[in-house]
Amino acid sequence: MVKRHGGCRHYYRKEIFQTIVKEGQLKGIIFTFVWAFDEEEDWEYVNEIKMLFESNRSNVVFIELExxxxxxxxxxxxxxxxxxxxxxxxxxxxxxxxxxxxxxxxxxxxxxxxxxxxxxxxxxxxxxxxxxxxxxxxxxxx
Structure with missing residues (x-):
């Protein structure tokens, strides 16, 4: 069974976010994501990204558009x-x-x-x- 989000997308996004956090040069970033609320994998991924930024004292805001x-x-x-x-x-x-x-x-x-x-x-x-x-x-x- 194929997962909804390929591992590559998660990997590359995470690498980009880790670089952003490491460099600390950006004042902000907007990240869009189609979140399948019925998929535990998506909850884990969003939480992982949230924690990555918060661990660097970054302010994380969630905006859900419908x-x-x-x-x-x-x-x-x-x-x-x-x-x-x-x-x-x-x-x-x-x-x-x-x-x-x-x-x-x-x-x-x-x-x-x-x-x-x-x-x-x-x-x-x-x-x-x-x-x-x-x-x-x-x-x-x-």
Missing amino acids: ADIKERLKRNRTEYRLQEKPTKRNVDLSEQELKESVLRHRLQSLEGEIKHEQYLKINNMHLSAKEVADIIQQRFIT
């Missing part, structure tokens, strides 16, 4: 997304993977499930990226 499948499929075809995410350029394959992941996994947290103090869940169905960024900034930066 939108329905119809909206996600629409966004999957936007010019900017296709330009910035080469893995999404095969739109048919990308859409198939998105549909399958929604059927196979629980991709939204349950209320109270994420215990991290600095956590915010945003329904961004009808919000622009700027509006979402403003909400995050008001909550955690101001």
